[in-house]
Amino acid sequence: MWIYEKKLQYPVKICQPDLKMAKYLLTQYGGPDGELSAALRYLNQRYTIPTNEAKALLTDIGTEELAHVEIIVTMIYQLMKDATVEEIEAAGLGGNYAIRDGALFYTDANGVPWTATYIQAHGDPVTDLHEDMAAEEKARATYENLLKLTDDPGLKDTLRFLREREVVHFQRFGEALRIVQEYQQAKKFY
Amino acid sequence: MNHQDPRQHHPKMMSPFGIYPIPFMPACPQYANAYVPYQYYCQSFPLPEALMKGTLFPELYKPYMPERQLGGE
Numbered sequence: 324m325w326i327y328e329k330k331l332q333y334p335v336k337i338c339q340p341d342l343k344m345a346k347y348l349l350t351q352y353g354g355p356d357g358e359l360s361a362a363l364r365y366l367n368q369r370y371t372i373p374t375n376e377a378k379a380l381l382t383d384i385g386t387e388e389l390a391h392v393e394i395i396v397t398m399i400y401q402l403m404k405d406a407t408v409e410e411i412e413a414a415g416l417g418g419n420y421a422i423r424d425g426a427l428f429y430t431d432a433n434g435v436p437w438t439a440t441y442i443q444a445h446g447d448p449v450t451d452l453h454e455d456m457a458a459e460e461k462a463r464a465t466y467e468n469l470l471k472l473t474d475d476p477g478l479k480d481t482l483r484f485l486r487e488r489e490v491v492h493f494q495r496f497g498e499a500l501r502i503v504q505e506y507q508q509a510k511k512f513y
Numbered sequence: 514m515n516h517q518d519p520r521q522h523h524p525k526m527m528s529p530f531g532i533y534p535i536p537f538m539p540a541c542p543q544y545a546n547a548y549v550p551y552q553y554y555c556q557s558f559p560l561p562e563a564l565m566k567g568t569l570f571p572e573l574y575k576p577y578m579p580e581r582q583l584g585g586e
Binding site: 333490493498504 | 531532535546547548549550551552566568573575576
């Protein structure tokens with residue numbers, strides 16, 4: 324069960340519209356290492372992970388990634404504010420406009436639709452936690468690429484926050500792995 | 514033949530806290546295992562600052578520093 328708070332986890336204050344950046348940000352919406360992939364991966368793996376610590380962690384982080392999906396969408400819409408059809412077309416978003424007007428869809432920056440093959444679930448806790456740690460690093464690297472693509476101080480500020488969260492999540496998944504390793508080690512002796 | 518010396522086995526004392534406390538790094542690291550240091554609470558940012566930085570813990574705050582491009586100034 325979830326409790327929804329009608330506010331963003333971190334404020335979004337874009338200084339000026341930038342349709343190209345809106346297109347690039349789509350990768351963190353429906354891209355391979357995006358926030359949607361992360362949320363669905365963690366919220367699915369939690370059912371088979373054997374330790375209570377890791378179960379709670381996957382639920383917490385999976386929930387937070389959903390909050391990040393919200394932040395990404397808010398950024399995209401602020402970047403696209405008051406855009407004309409000509410501007411949308413010039414930014415390379417004409418294909419999106421033709422299909423769905425101003426609506427978004429779970430795609431990457433190139434319009435490739437989100438697919439469940441981006442994520443995995445093995446049931447083996449060491450395997451799953453390694454995937455989760457890799458996912459956090461891939462998202463961190465993606466945020467760094469996005470930071471290099473913009474000069475907007477408001478956009479950079481929010482991207483830096485999201486990037487820092489990936490660093491923290493990596494640490495927490497690493498600790499969950501340590502706990503699993505300790506349990507497995509303890510089992511050998513008892 | 515791998516003949517294990519039983520004296521090399523050091524069963525852990527049964528602790529009321531099970532596997533806890535987890536050491537900062539494993540006492541006996543094994544090959545083909547990845548380890549992340551286990552964090553222990555030392556200090557924290559003031560809450561409003563922590564919310565803006567994305568972490569409560571100074572030791573986890575690792576802001577992005579763009580590398581200089583090769584061949585740059």
